[in-house]
Amino acid sequence: MDEQRGLTVTYSESRARFLGAAADAGASVASHEHPAHGPAGETLALDVAEVGPDDAVSVLLIVSGTHGVEGFTGSALQHHWLAHHRDDRPAGVRVVLLHAFNPYGFSWVRRVNEDNVDLNRNFIDWSEPPPANEDYGGIAHLLVPDEWDDDTQQSTTMALLAYAEQVGFERLQEVVSGGQYTHPTGVFYGGSAPVWSHRWLDEHVDELVGAAERVAVVDLHTGLGPWGHGELISHEGRGAAGYDRGTAWWGDVRSMLDGESVSANLSGDWLGALDRLIPCAEVTAVALEFGTVDTVSVLQALRADAFLHSSGDPLGAGADAVRTQVRAAFADDDPAWFDAVAERFDEVVDAALAGLAVG
Ligand SMILES: [Zn+2]
Numbered sequence: 302m303d304e305q306r307g308l309t310v311t312y313s314e315s316r317a318r319f320l321g322a323a324a325d326a327g328a329s330v331a332s333h334e335h336p337a338h339g340p341a342g343e344t345l346a347l348d349v350a351e352v353g354p355d356d357a358v359s360v361l362l363i364v365s366g367t368h369g370v371e372g373f374t375g376s377a378l379q380h381h382w383l384a385h386h387r388d389d390r391p392a393g394v395r396v397v398l399l400h401a402f403n404p405y406g407f408s409w410v411r412r413v414n415e416d417n418v419d420l421n422r423n424f425i426d427w428s429e430p431p432p433a434n435e436d437y438g439g440i441a442h443l444l445v446p447d448e449w450d451d452d453t454q455q456s457t458t459m460a461l462l463a464y465a466e467q468v469g470f471e472r473l474q475e476v477v478s479g480g481q482y483t484h485p486t487g488v489f490y491g492g493s494a495p496v497w498s499h500r501w502l503d504e505h506v507d508e509l510v511g512a513a514e515r516v517a518v519v520d521l522h523t524g525l526g527p528w529g530h531g532e533l534i535s536h537e538g539r540g541a542a543g544y545d546r547g548t549a550w551w552g553d554v555r556s557m558l559d560g561e562s563v564s565a566n567l568s569g570d571w572l573g574a575l576d577r578l579i580p581c582a583e584v585t586a587v588a589l590e591f592g593t594v595d596t597v598s599v600l601q602a603l604r605a606d607a608f609l610h611s612s613g614d615p616l617g618a619g620a621d622a623v624r625t626q627v628r629a630a631f632a633d634d635d636p637a638w639f640d641a642v643a644e645r646f647d648e649v650v651d652a653a654l655a656g657l658a659v660g
Contacts, residue, residue, distance in 0.1 A: 306381065307639045308373045308632050312401070312408035313343045315376040319400045322383035323350035328398075331508070333501060337415045339408030340616065346404060347501060349509065350379075352387055353395035359657035360513040363650070364399045364520045367421055367571065369406015369413065373632040374591060375521035376400060376407075377639065378646045386647065391658040397509050402571075403498050409615070410624040411606055412524075412631070414496055422480035422491030423499050425569035431482035431491060432568040440464055441484045444477065449608040458601070471565075477600065480568040486611035488603050491569050502571065506578045516579060517653045518586035520572060521646075523631045524599050526563040526592030529638050531645035534562045534588040536573040543576075546585045550656035551649060554587060563590060585656065589649055591642050593633055602630035 309315045323330050328350040335345035363382070365375025379398045390396055401407045405415040413419050425431055443457045443464070465473040480491045495503070510516050526532050533551055537544040538558035547554045555562035572586040593599070602623075609615055609623045633639070 326383045326387045348400040350398045357395035359394045359515040362397045362518045366401035366407045369403045370631045371523045372407040418492035422569040424571040424574040434481040436476045437481040445607040475565040516582045520588045522590045529641035530592045599630045602627045
């Protein structure tokens with residue numbers, strides 16, 4: 302019986318539990334402090350725990366909290382691996398756990414970072430103009446209105462549903478969540494330059510993967526798809542080496558490029574930058590996306606959060622209610638949900654380790 306199993310209530314608890322399990326596992330740990338603080342003044346950090354040989358030819362990197370609040374689940378799964386599966390690792394493979402890639406969003410119970418930026422829309426090529434998403438501008442005032450009372454919530458939601466009716470729900474999802482670079486207080490904003498966590502990865506990626514020739518990455522997400530289901534999502538399309546290798550390892554991998562995934566095709570995801578960041582390694586990377594609640598509830602939570610941080614008071618009365626709403630959209634405290642999620646996670650990790658060990 303593991304009384305620590307499942308999701309914690311705060312980032313600090315998740316972090317402490319992760320570091321404790323890493324110490325128990327004899328992992329080597331490096332903590333990189335983030336300049337911001339959490340709502341209770343707590344320290345924020347990117348923590349890296351590594352198990353296995355330093356000179357391993359193969360590395361499995363498991364990442365939590367790219368989308369802040371989604372780290373409640375990612376951290377619980379990393380803890381689950383350290384507590385129960387660290388000995389399942391093939392001798393020649395190093396497993397690297399990056400805890401809280403976006404620690405600010407994790408602690409503030411937000412999907413975005415300290416700049417209201419979606420870290421997974423920030424890894425575009427900044428030497429070029431950002432991708433255009435012109436239709437976002439037409440609904441920006443509906444997504445994040447200037448007021449967020451019962452009336453404005455109702456009228457803007459009706460208007461968005463009417464828009465969905467007109468263009469189709471898939472197109473709405475693409476416009477809303479594909480990434481936008483024009484509305485800094487909006488949703489799914491990709492930023493105006495590389496953000497702190499992006500710059501951190503640029504600097505530290507070599508420490509994470511060392512001289513590995515083969516690198517597998519599992520980036521843990523929540524909030525899309527059926528309850529408890531774990532979809533593997535590739536940023537690549539059919540025929541790309543990483544996608545084909547991933548399909549051989551895991552079976553069903555959905556390409557967001559080819560429109561197979563619960564995710565819209567998006568710009569600036571960090572897995573898509575790995576071939577540039579570690580050009581000498583053979584990279585097999587997927588997002589593992591676990592379903593929570595329905596898409597409309599998720600979007601309502603993100604709109605409430607965006608309003609709170611653009612026009613409201615994130616430490617004022619009512620802020621905790623928004624954080625509760627956001628956490629409920631991206632994390633489920635039902636033990637049956639975590640059981641389903643952990644079982645799927647184990648399956649994905651086992652297949653990645655087997656694929657890496659064979660080469
Ligand atoms: Zn996510």
